[in-house]
Amino acid sequence: MEQQVYVGVDLGGTSIKVGLCNEQGKLLLTDEGPTGTEHGADVVLENIAQYVRKLVAESDYTWDQVAGIGAGIAGFMDISEGFVKLSPNLGWRNVPVKKILEEKLGKSVKIDNDANVAALGEAWAGAGAGIPNIVCYTLGTGVGGGIIIRGRIYQGFSGMAGELGHMAIVPDLEAIDCGCGKKGCLETVSSATGIIRMAKEAVERGESTSLALVENIMAKDVFDAAKTGDETALRIINRAALYLGKSMATVSVILNPQRFIVGGGVSKAGDILFDAIRKHYREHTQETAQEGVDIVPAVLGNDAGVVGAAGLNLRG
Amino acid sequence: MEQQVYVGVDLGGTSIKVGLCNEQGKLLLTDEGPTGTEHGADVVLENIAQYVRKLVAESDYTWDQVAGIGAGIAGFMDISEGFVKLSPNLGWRNVPVKKILEEKLGKSVKIDNDANVAALGEAWAGAGAGIPNIVCYTLGTGVGGGIIIRGRIYQGFSGMAGELGHMAIVPDLEAIDCGCGKKGCLETVSSATGIIRMAKEAVERGESTSLALVENIMAKDVFDAAKTGDETALRIINRAALYLGKSMATVSVILNPQRFIVGGGVSKAGDILFDAIRKHYREHTQETAQEGVDIVPAVLGNDAGVVGAAGLNLRG
Numbered sequence: 001m002e003q004q005v006y007v008g009v010d011l012g013g014t015s016i017k018v019g020l021c022n023e024q025g026k027l028l029l030t031d032e033g034p035t036g037t038e039h040g041a042d043v044v045l046e047n048i049a050q051y052v053r054k055l056v057a058e059s060d061y062t063w064d065q066v067a068g069i070g071a072g073i074a075g076f077m078d079i080s081e082g083f084v085k086l087s088p089n090l091g092w093r094n095v096p097v098k099k100i101l102e103e104k105l106g107k108s109v110k111i112d113n114d115a116n117v118a119a120l121g122e123a124w125a126g127a128g129a130g131i132p133n134i135v136c137y138t139l140g141t142g143v144g145g146g147i148i149i150r151g152r153i154y155q156g157f158s159g160m161a162g163e164l165g166h167m168a169i170v171p172d173l174e175a176i177d178c179g180c181g182k183k184g185c186l187e188t189v190s191s192a193t194g195i196i197r198m199a200k201e202a203v204e205r206g207e208s209t210s211l212a213l214v215e216n217i218m219a220k221d222v223f224d225a226a227k228t229g230d231e232t233a234l235r236i237i238n239r240a241a242l243y244l245g246k247s248m249a250t251v252s253v254i255l256n257p258q259r260f261i262v263g264g265g266v267s268k269a270g271d272i273l274f275d276a277i278r279k280h281y282r283e284h285t286q287e288t289a290q291e292g293v294d295i296v297p298a299v300l301g302n303d304a305g306v307v308g309a310a311g312l313n314l315r316g
Numbered sequence: 317m318e319q320q321v322y323v324g325v326d327l328g329g330t331s332i333k334v335g336l337c338n339e340q341g342k343l344l345l346t347d348e349g350p351t352g353t354e355h356g357a358d359v360v361l362e363n364i365a366q367y368v369r370k371l372v373a374e375s376d377y378t379w380d381q382v383a384g385i386g387a388g389i390a391g392f393m394d395i396s397e398g399f400v401k402l403s404p405n406l407g408w409r410n411v412p413v414k415k416i417l418e419e420k421l422g423k424s425v426k427i428d429n430d431a432n433v434a435a436l437g438e439a440w441a442g443a444g445a446g447i448p449n450i451v452c453y454t455l456g457t458g459v460g461g462g463i464i465i466r467g468r469i470y471q472g473f474s475g476m477a478g479e480l481g482h483m484a485i486v487p488d489l490e491a492i493d494c495g496c497g498k499k500g501c502l503e504t505v506s507s508a509t510g511i512i513r514m515a516k517e518a519v520e521r522g523e524s525t526s527l528a529l530v531e532n533i534m535a536k537d538v539f540d541a542a543k544t545g546d547e548t549a550l551r552i553i554n555r556a557a558l559y560l561g562k563s564m565a566t567v568s569v570i571l572n573p574q575r576f577i578v579g580g581g582v583s584k585a586g587d588i589l590f591d592a593i594r595k596h597y598r599e600h601t602q603e604t605a606q607e608g609v610d611i612v613p614a615v616l617g618n619d620a621g622v623v624g625a626a627g628l629n630l631r632g
Contacts, residue, residue, distance in 0.1 A: 249484060255570065
């Protein structure tokens, strides 16, 4: 039989990225084009169809070799029906993505949310290749997550599994409000937003820190300051790492995954962050639940989305 | 084809319970006999084989109709190899249970730990029948747990999944040492042991409570006192329920199960406990993660072990 290939679509608010993968998750070719969000869902879906056909036409594979197409989308959706209920950044409400794309392309189409899809990408062909049970954290504006069980995305009852950023992990006395309506969620501390907030508060308090000289503090400024030994920056990163490590301790006694993968912009802080996460994880996790478990950085970067989307027909 | 049946073995330190189930998990017949722990593993395994053969002989089914045998055992084990590494209450170390029983019985044998097996029993044919994603709590001397994903037991990387009693859920300022070596574990508060400890401490502090008149306080005494309106007893049960509800909130954002099943001796407290767990769960869980999720009592009681063990060949 001819080799089969899979197309992944990473649908963002400004651009659509498409990628072609083989059955092992190897990314063979990518392309990108504007989303056209402002023209509405019909135009966006037609754009996807065109980018997908163009990608395959420019590849070494025939259209017949395409075994399935997957798309990662930010928003709430009925995954099994392939139906987007609400996507704030696309301005979509009740769009039957799977049905429309299957009509346009004549191939099996599967969708899932962007955090799950990125987790699948890393699990399939990135930092988790060959490991069946994985929990992924994505540290960006918020803290996202994805759960891989027996090599496949686990969505839970209503698609809410892996909402790791909303674990209540900060003790009540230190907890602040989270956008979700609860208090003390992991993402209030361990996201880029949380790190920036802590840095600004430290500057406002008049702490002696090099961050006081930065006009518009970004998470990267805090990492850079920490690397020069700035104590305020080190303390902030340590606090972000403490709650990440504690949350992984909790995940370990519930799910006992073999590997944690940490990606997203904040993970670019590197060893200074990972060493601290590992230390706090070891301290807070029972011996038997941490044996052989590791915490590693994501490796696919921005490609995780297209690779994971391509994998949806095999492991969604 | 003739109907197939499955035998489950609930291997306890004093007695061995065996049960015959049909393919739907209906318990058709049970029997029980002494374990003979004091005579060593060889005798115990021979006893199991005899009880299993006797059970089938006394049933309406032939030996040929037995499609598989499962056993639930307290201890640490390599589940896929069917090998018990350590079982303190049986005094076992490195016993190849699956291999020996398969030789004796000529049928497929599977084993798993008792908490997972009880969870599977409830999920398959008890309070979770028909629901694919379930998290079970067993509130006894400790707090045990079992995770059912897509209808099957989820053991995790090294069999440590579902150790719900060791979620660090009590805030540091109130946390006490747990037997596991960590602090603030759920089972320090929400187990029978935790409830009894809190009751004794209240009496020692001289609180005005009817529990002061009880000689050797058991968890049931605390429930009975609470039902008569005793404020100390009500406060203790509310605290046990608070941390159970909070732990379920955390499990919900990680796994988003459709149903929580709560069994074990403490669950016999009934509505007074369940109403409080549900209230705290609702308060601490994001709207979207709690939608359609329920918290229900286990229904199989002591039969959960044999039913779940019988199910290991189908859903282990």
